[in-house]
Amino acid sequence: xxxxxxxxxxxxxxxxxxxxxxxxxxxxxxxxxxxxxxxxxxxxxxxxxxxxxxxxxxxxxxxxxxxxxxxxxxxxxxxxxxxxxxxxxxxxxxxxxxxxxxxxxxxxxx
Amino acid sequence: xxxxxxxxxxxxxxxxxxxxxxxxxxxxxxxxxxxxxxxxxxxxxxxxxxxxxxxxxxxxxxxxxxxxxxxxxxxxxxxxxxxxxxxxxxxxxxxxxxxxxxxxxxxxxxxx
Numbered sequence: 001x002x003x004x005x006x007x008x009x010x011x012x013x014x015x016x017x018x019x020x021x022x023x024x025x026x027x028x029x030x031x032x033x034x035x036x037x038x039x040x041x042x043x044x045x046x047x048x049x050x051x052x053x054x055x056x057x058x059x060x061x062x063x064x065x066x067x068x069x070x071x072x073x074x075x076x077x078x079x080x081x082x083x084x085x086x087x088x089x090x091x092x093x094x095x096x097x098x099x100x101x102x103x104x105x106x107x108x109x110x
Numbered sequence: 111x112x113x114x115x116x117x118x119x120x121x122x123x124x125x126x127x128x129x130x131x132x133x134x135x136x137x138x139x140x141x142x143x144x145x146x147x148x149x150x151x152x153x154x155x156x157x158x159x160x161x162x163x164x165x166x167x168x169x170x171x172x173x174x175x176x177x178x179x180x181x182x183x184x185x186x187x188x189x190x191x192x193x194x195x196x197x198x199x200x201x202x203x204x205x206x207x208x209x210x211x212x213x214x215x216x217x218x219x220x221x222x
Binding site for chain 1: 140141143145150151152153154155158160161166168169198200204206207208209210211212213215216
């Protein structure tokens with residue numbers, strides 16, 4: 001069974017700061033997902049990656065397969081980035097569902 | 111495109127009552143999932159359906175049953191609700207090749 005650990009659990013930063021959220025997992029995976037949960041409760045997929053790096057706007061996700069570690073970075077953070085960020089892993093062929101970390105609650109203060 | 115829809119949005123049950131949570135997707139996805147989210151525990155997989163006609167247990171299946179009614183619909187049934195099933199329930203769907211997951215808005219269930 002895959003264990004997915006995230007750090008930090010809570011993070012408060014000032015607007016404009018560079019943010020890093022870390023995720024580690026215990027066994028080999030087929031893909032690593034980063035999700036965002038808004039204060040209203042909705043969950044959206046930000047990235048899905050199995051190697052290397054992906055970038056979307058101010059968000060960057062990286063993964064190191066050998067070290068079983070992924071990071072989510074936010075550049076030039078803004079109060080609207082305040083949300084819970086969740087990493088999750090799939091170990092099977094992809095259709096088997098996700099194993100989640102417990103999430104990082106991010107607050108960006110103006 | 112509505113994406114993934116769930117009904118109801120909120121529900122209060124008494125211990126021992128039964129109910130079915132409904133989920134539908136209009137993206138022609140093969141795979142569908144039910145998750146529950148609890149404070150301090152994160153999201154956990156209850157059941158999934160990798161394709162129409164198949165269902166499999168996830169991490170926390172006890173007390174639940176599922177039905178993959180057709181390719182669009184995947185329902186979750188609580189036969190005899192217990193206070194431990196108080197949670198927020200999310201349905202999701204995905205498809206090859208990426209299996210990126212699309213989530214419904216969630217159902218907040220309270221069992222008293």
